[in-house]
Amino acid sequence: MYKFDAVINNEFIKTESQLEIINPDGLLVAGTVAALNAEQINQAFQAARAAQKAWESESLLKRISILKKWSNLLLEQKEALAQIIMAEVGKSHSDAVNEVMRSVEYMDATFEEAKRMQPLSLTGQDFGVANKLGTFEHVAKGVGLAISPFNFPINLAMSKIAPALVMGNTLVFKPATAGSLTGSMLGKLAVEAGLPAGVFNVVTGRGREIGDLITQNKEINFINFTGSVDIGHRILDIATSKDIVLELGGKDPALVMDDSDLEKYASEIIVGAFSYSGQRCTAVKRVITTNAIADKLVPILADKIKKLKVGSPKDNAFITPVIDMKSADFIWELIQDSKKDGAKVITGDKREANLIYPTLVDFVTTKMRLAWEEPFGPVLPIIRIDDLQQSIEVINKSNFGLQASIYTKDIAQAIHLAKKIEVGTVNINGKSQRGPDSFPFLGVKDSGQGVQGIHEALLSVTRYKGIVINY
Ligand code: NAP
Numbered sequence: 285m286y287k288f289d290a291v292i293n294n295e296f297i298k299t300e301s302q303l304e305i306i307n308p309d310g311l312l313v314a315g316t317v318a319a320l321n322a323e324q325i326n327q328a329f330q331a332a333r334a335a336q337k338a339w340e341s342e343s344l345l346k347r348i349s350i351l352k353k354w355s356n357l358l359l360e361q362k363e364a365l366a367q368i369i370m371a372e373v374g375k376s377h378s379d380a381v382n383e384v385m386r387s388v389e390y391m392d393a394t395f396e397e398a399k400r401m402q403p404l405s406l407t408g409q410d411f412g413v414a415n416k417l418g419t420f421e422h423v424a425k426g427v428g429l430a431i432s433p434f435n436f437p438i439n440l441a442m443s444k445i446a447p448a449l450v451m452g453n454t455l456v457f458k459p460a461t462a463g464s465l466t467g468s469m470l471g472k473l474a475v476e477a478g479l480p481a482g483v484f485n486v487v488t489g490r491g492r493e494i495g496d497l498i499t500q501n502k503e504i505n506f507i508n509f510t511g512s513v514d515i516g517h518r519i520l521d522i523a524t525s526k527d528i529v530l531e532l533g534g535k536d537p538a539l540v541m542d543d544s545d546l547e548k549y550a551s552e553i554i555v556g557a558f559s560y561s562g563q564r565c566t567a568v569k570r571v572i573t574t575n576a577i578a579d580k581l582v583p584i585l586a587d588k589i590k591k592l593k594v595g596s597p598k599d600n601a602f603i604t605p606v607i608d609m610k611s612a613d614f615i616w617e618l619i620q621d622s623k624k625d626g627a628k629v630i631t632g633d634k635r636e637a638n639l640i641y642p643t644l645v646d647f648v649t650t651k652m653r654l655a656w657e658e659p660f661g662p663v664l665p666i667i668r669i670d671d672l673q674q675s676i677e678v679i680n681k682s683n684f685g686l687q688a689s690i691y692t693k694d695i696a697q698a699i700h701l702a703k704k705i706e707v708g709t710v711n712i713n714g715k716s717q718r719g720p721d722s723f724p725f726l727g728v729k730d731s732g733q734g735v736q737g738i739h740e741a742l743l744s745v746t747r748y749k750g751i752v753i754n755y
Pocket residue numbers: 431432433434435440458459460461462489490491492494495496499510511512513515516518519531532533534564565566658660686727731732
């Protein structure tokens with residue numbers, strides 16, 4: 285059993301009430317974290333505010349040297365962190381270790397990129413104003429609030445934390461409840477690494493109880509949120525700060541345009557759809573293709589899906605129990621609804637508590653919920669279309685606009701289609717994915733606002749400060 289306190293102003297805060305974190309694999313308690321009250325939450329923001337100017341005044345290299353100690357500790361504690369991730373979000377051991385390593389690499393790459401964030405130097409010459417010279421420096425925005433989702437408890441936390449802190453901001457970090465053991469461990473390691481008091485504060489508690497309170501705190505200068513559309517929109521409605529980056533849900537389509545290499549396409553689609561049991565924002569969440577191609581593709585997909593290892597993260601299974609029973613019920617409901625409406629389950633459609641077997645559903649039509657809603661679980665619908673024009677309509681009719689993938693040998697046609705698809709990024713002959721982390725990552729429509737990715741994240745936590753010399 286893990287037991288973590290919250291970290292505010294480098295002090296470990298004990299609370300009367302605690303939050304139980306449930307292991308998805310077996311649904312037993314994995315540990316507890318602090319359930320903070322309003323006063324303690326406010327103290328976290330006050331501490332962040334009090335520390336901010338001094339932290340920003342340190343040289344960039346000094347900030348990096350302190351943060352580097354933190355990334356080294358993450359590396360040293362790689363196995364311990366992986367065990368916590370496995371216990372609280374049900375990731376396989378290899379996925380958990382990869383996530384820790386990806387986060388350490390993210391931190392290091394962010395520190396290197398921060399050194400390249402040089403000021404702009406401009407003259408007024410272009411506009412006929414010869415006597416002006418301006419420098420425009422990237423300066424910290426101040427106090428940030430970072431809120432992360434459950435599915436990548438270190439990576440989607442660190443991709444907010446590292447850019448903010450290295451550029452001289454201070455932070456209040458609210459991890460997802462399933463993710464709070466990992467988030468609290470990050471706080472503990474930050475103290476051990478020697479981050480000054482108040483620079484990084486971890487607040488834990490249920491989002492539905494403390495969410496509104498934290499997003500409305502007057503000290504906040506900017507918010508970076510990753511999670512569901514509903515909560516993202518709620519934050520937009522009520523947050524005090526209007527400087528908000530949102531990375532929200534998706535319904536990423538895979539458009540299969542020809543049958544030149546269906547074996548290869550199918551393998552890529554399966555990793556895209558089913559890794560971490562489909563609990564990725566960028567998971568392939570619908571396949572769109574013609575009748576003729578579907579007739580050949582579906583048996584290949586089914587064959588490969590049947591070979592996926594289903595079971596416990598402890599056995600390094602590929603498909604593991606989804607985060608909780610509520611999510612499993614929702615995924616199950618989408619599958620059962622589609623069946624009632626005439627879709628045909630090809631494989632899967634089996635459930636043991638919150639373990640959903642990987643499910644392939646053919647003949648999903650645009651009248652079915654499964655065509656539009658995000659299951660966030662191991663289910664892949666096939667939507668059959670008549671022609672390419674119809675595929676663009678089906679893709680763009682979605683409220684989501686995170687990513688898409690196109691599979692074809694005809695690269696020229698793929699590029700023409702990619703330009704018409706309303707998403708942040710189109711992947712040609714590869715699954716949708718956020719990584720590599722140096723690529724700009726964004727969603728349009730309900731999938732988000734603002735841009736992540738190492739360079740863009742640094743821009744999002746800074747503003748220009750201009751100084752103009754008239755001579
Ligand atoms: P979620 O339920 O929206 O929760 C996300 C975070 O918001 C958690 O920390 C949650 O805390 C907190 N929260 C809940 N209510 C809040 C409120 N009223 N105010 C402020 N914060 C609040 O999402 P999730 O289930 O963790 O993650 C799955 C969703 O995230 C999916 O829709 C997925 O597509 C999306 N996602 C998007 C990306 C992307 O980059 N586009 C990446 C990963 C995931 P509690 O856990 O305590 O409720």
